[in-house]
Amino acid sequence: MQDQKFGPQAGQDAAKAGGLAAAAAATAGAGAQPSITAPANYIRPLRHGVDSLYLSFPGAIDREVALGLQELKQLAQSGYEQEQALATYYNGDQLFMVAPRGRGRFAFVLEDNWFRLELSNASAGVLPLAHVQVRSEYLTAVGVEEAISSLESLVPEFGQPTGPATVSRIDLFVDFTTAADPTSFPGAHWVKRCRKRDIHEDRDYITGISFGAGNEISARLYDKTREIQKSGKDYLKPLWAAQGWQEDETVWRMEFQVRREGLPQELKGPAQDAVTLLGPLWRYLTAEWLRLAVPQDSDENRTRWPVHPLWQALAGVWDVPPEAAPLVRAEKTRAPSxxxxxxxxxxxxxxxxxxxxxxxxxxxxxxxxxxxxxxxxxxxxxxxxxxxxxxxxxxxxxxxxxxxxxxxxxxx
Structure with missing residues (x-):
């Protein structure tokens, strides 16, 4: 797949003149910018934000910490539950389960309900100190900026970072309701940068569509109410309800997953700087990488087809920065309900x-x-x-x- 660029030529020229926000505005087209409320008859936005965030911290692990984690890792590999139970890393009031095996070239894996940390050992060389997944529930509760700040305080407990955290992967989403069935549009109506489009079904019910699965950029449009029946993420329901959602309504989620290779250059710097550009990133994804169009019999050039009003509304949701959810408190523990x-x-x-x-x-x-x-x-x-x-x-x-x-x- 070709390297992604942040907008067409007009957007690139604007970027040179006025930065990323100007580029994003240029990619939205010559018409008026869609707002979060228009067109109101197509969608009702409920929530938008960051669903998944993966950060990389450069640096090296402290040798004493590495030795301690190696002992805990060996306890986790024991055949006796009494010894496995001791494989816990304490950091103040935060307890991490130490996994019996590392992942890939990372020697140690630690987990709780907020984070999954993959740590390199003392002799890792070119590996970063830590690769961290921020859990979705924690992101929902505190927002992306506070999650990054928490990690910037936590990671130095394991070693010495040599630079700021950078984004390895980020997933942006919008949850919304609509009277339409967004999965019912024919494939030809989707103008996309990727080749692959997959339909997902459950007993003849179309639960969603995915675009470009496995690529550096991919997207999913799916029935979120159906998905949380399996995932158990019921903490989302009161957040939707606060925006007028009713239990019998289907909530759809439009989600983009962007790995580091697919990020525009402007988002490859410090993570705290990158998150200020998530609105323009969403604009690029919904204007350049994927969009729902209205076919025109008189024009065979699909790139000139007008944007469908449903998609126009989705593209404009991120014009309003997301806020942390006020109704949720993410526990550090993973205890069952x-x-x-x-x-x-x-x-x-x-x-x-x-x-x-x-x-x-x-x-x-x-x-x-x-x-x-x-x-x-x-x-x-x-x-x-x-x-x-x-x-x-x-x-x-x-x-x-x-x-x-x-x-x-x-x-x-």
Whole structure:
């Protein structure tokens, strides 16, 4: 695929004269700039922002930190859960699970609900100190600028950065509702820089379309309400509802994924500077890289076809800078919700009560606990451990995965 340029010749000339914002304005065409509210009869924007952000930090890891992480990594590789549970890196009130294996040339992988950090070892040479994925939920809660600031404070705990963070990948999105079905337009209506266009279906229902999958720039238009039924990202619903969304409405997401190779040169500097240019980047993506057009029988040149009003509205959403969501607080832990815990726990309890012919909850809970104790601690127990030892082992192993600190009795 050819290298992407930030706008046509008019945009390039404007960039020389007045910078990236001027280039973006030029790529939007000669007509009036679309606004976030027009045309209101085509879409209702609910949210827009950065869904995924990957940053690279140049530098080298501290040798003492590398030795400590190597020990934790070996514990994570143990065949004993008691030792695996110790593979946790503490940074103040933030706990990271240390993975048993690195990724690619990065020796160490640390994870919590905010970040996934890939760290090079002391002898990495040309590798950066850290490659970091910022989790979507955290970005939703605090916004991209604060997320970068948090990492600029965190990463020096592992080594000495030799320069500012840069963007390795960024995903921009708009969530919206519309009376139209945006996946129903024929392929010929899409004017695009890529060759590949894929239709995604679930039992004959078209859930979305992807463009240029696997390239340095790619895009997806898909049914987000359907997707969160699987991903469990219910924290988005109150944010949509605050903008007038109703439960029975389909929310569509238009999303662009841009890897570093596809970024305009202006966005390859410090990450904090790059994020000020995300509006112009969206303008380029929706004006130059992909757009929905209205075919003209009298003109075979597709690049001259007018922009569809739905797409015109989408292109203008990023004229208003996104804000961090006021209704969301992203936990550092990855602990499951009450709903997930109690749904899973009910299976064993209700199965036991049905087997014993018990219907009362208090009786069922009491008998279940009594039988559980007997199963582990009875004289003819088939269990390999006492109930106390089994629970201790399992709780500590899960606490590591959930990034939760265990409060031992001597800490009370």
């Amino acid at each position: 009450d709903e997930a815990i109690f749904k899973a726990g009910m299976w064993g309890l209700t199965s036991f009560m049905a087997r014993e012919g018990i219907t009362r909850a208090d009786e069922g809970l009491g008998e279940f606990l009594h039988a559980l104790q007997a199963f582990h601690d009875g004289p003819n127990s088939p269990a390999s451990q006492s109930l106390e030892a089994y629970l201790n082992r399992k709780v500590r192993a899960k606490a590591r995965r959930y990034n939760v600190r265990i409060r031992d009795h001597d800490e009370d």
